[in-house]
Amino acid sequence: MEKQYNELVDWIRQKNKKNKPISEEMDLVEEDILDSLLFAEYVMMIEDLSGIEIEVGDELLDKIRTLALVKNNYFNAAYNKEN
Amino acid sequence: MNKISFAERTKKLIELSNKNYLRAFSHFKWPESLNEKEFWFSPDALSIAGSAIEQEMTIEQKIRLSKWECINSFSLNNNGERELIQEVSRVMNELPIGETKEYLYHLIDEENQHMWYFNKFCKKYAGKIYIDKNLQFKQEKISKELDHFLVFSRILIFEEIGHYYNIMNSNDDRVHSFVREINKAHYNEEARHITYGRKLLEPLAELALTSKTEIKKATNELNKSIILNIRSLYNPAMYRDAGLGNPMQIRSLLLEDESRKNIHENTILQGVKKVFMKLDLSLNWSV
Numbered sequence: 001m002e003k004q005y006n007e008l009v010d011w012i013r014q015k016n017k018k019n020k021p022i023s024e025e026m027d028l029v030e031e032d033i034l035d036s037l038l039f040a041e042y043v044m045m046i047e048d049l050s051g052i053e054i055e056v057g058d059e060l061l062d063k064i065r066t067l068a069l070v071k072n073n074y075f076n077a078a079y080n081k082e083n
Numbered sequence: 084m085n086k087i088s089f090a091e092r093t094k095k096l097i098e099l100s101n102k103n104y105l106r107a108f109s110h111f112k113w114p115e116s117l118n119e120k121e122f123w124f125s126p127d128a129l130s131i132a133g134s135a136i137e138q139e140m141t142i143e144q145k146i147r148l149s150k151w152e153c154i155n156s157f158s159l160n161n162n163g164e165r166e167l168i169q170e171v172s173r174v175m176n177e178l179p180i181g182e183t184k185e186y187l188y189h190l191i192d193e194e195n196q197h198m199w200y201f202n203k204f205c206k207k208y209a210g211k212i213y214i215d216k217n218l219q220f221k222q223e224k225i226s227k228e229l230d231h232f233l234v235f236s237r238i239l240i241f242e243e244i245g246h247y248y249n250i251m252n253s254n255d256d257r258v259h260s261f262v263r264e265i266n267k268a269h270y271n272e273e274a275r276h277i278t279y280g281r282k283l284l285e286p287l288a289e290l291a292l293t294s295k296t297e298i299k300k301a302t303n304e305l306n307k308s309i310i311l312n313i314r315s316l317y318n319p320a321m322y323r324d325a326g327l328g329n330p331m332q333i334r335s336l337l338l339e340d341e342s343r344k345n346i347h348e349n350t351i352l353q354g355v356k357k358v359f360m361k362l363d364l365s366l367n368w369s370v
Binding site for chain 2: 029035039040056060
């Protein structure tokens with residue numbers, strides 16, 4: 001799942017309109033990189049690349065607010081499921 | 084000719100709601116299954132219609148996609164109507180609109196039944212409903228008047244877009260008769276809701292849009308609402324379920340397609356544009 005995860009990282013970097021680099025630990029919500037317009041796109045990209053369907057609810061933000069969390073909750077989870 | 088007042092219009096709409104009351108729970112005769120070799124969505128209203136991608140698709144692929152576009156459209160209706168009921172219930176007792184508020188009880192009643200039949204349709208014929216992937220982010224504090232205006236503006240945007248699909252699908256005899264029947268029933272009631280919504284926005288706008296700052300906040304929110312509504316028509320899950328490869332890429336290509344942009348601007352959003360032009364709000368969106 002490394003390739004798919006890197007694709008997500010590239011995608012979010014392309015969408016980043018702020019003048020600061022995105023690290024894996026950066027809070028994308030606090031840093032205003034993820035807003036209400038980009039949120040659904042971000043969720044759909046994670047779903048598409050990880051193959052895991054995501055339920056949207058209040059608790060979701062805390063699972064995806066950093067790339068490291070996404071990697072752990074979706075890409076590693078998908079990898080573990082495959083193997 | 085005298086312009087009919089909001090109060091008079093509301094009185095007529097309530098009379099019509101009572102006269103044409105449709106109890107959806109017992110009205111429809113639900114077929115056991117729907118023929119998947121027929122269109123479930125007008126080919127002219129598909130998200131690929133007029134695009135470069137459409138040229139590469141076979142008729143069989145379009146028919147398969149039409150099932151999932153129908154499920155997406157009905158899922159959007161189900162999700163949107165749930166939010167509508169929540170929002171209208173939240174603000175209705177605060178609205179300074181006198182007796183015209185009475186119609187909102189009819190609206191909630193009818194929307195509840197729509198929500199029921201759209202939900203049932205998706206579950207019965209597709210085994211699922213598409214979940215809304217949007218999340219309401221914390222908003223800056225706004226006045227109560229602007230809140231009321233935005234609640235009903237967002238509802239009207241959603242309903243005007245839905246109206247386009249009701250018309251396209253109910254009038255196209257290539258579409259499965261049961262799907263057309265659902266679209267027609269929805270159209271009849273939504274036409275009244277839209278008439279009421281357009282009238283209601285006039286007093287709400289007068290109270291809310293009192294300064295350049297308030298107008299700017301409103302236009303920002305409405306542009307966002309239009310963008311999210313348009314993007315939701317290109318759900319990658321429906322391309323995936325229709326067996327089309329690379330659903331996110333299809334979505335991006337369609338959102339960038341000039342013919343599709345033209346269709347958004349001149350057909351799907353025609354009603355929306357008229358509403359806000361009448362209120363002197365100049366919106367500017369780009370999906």
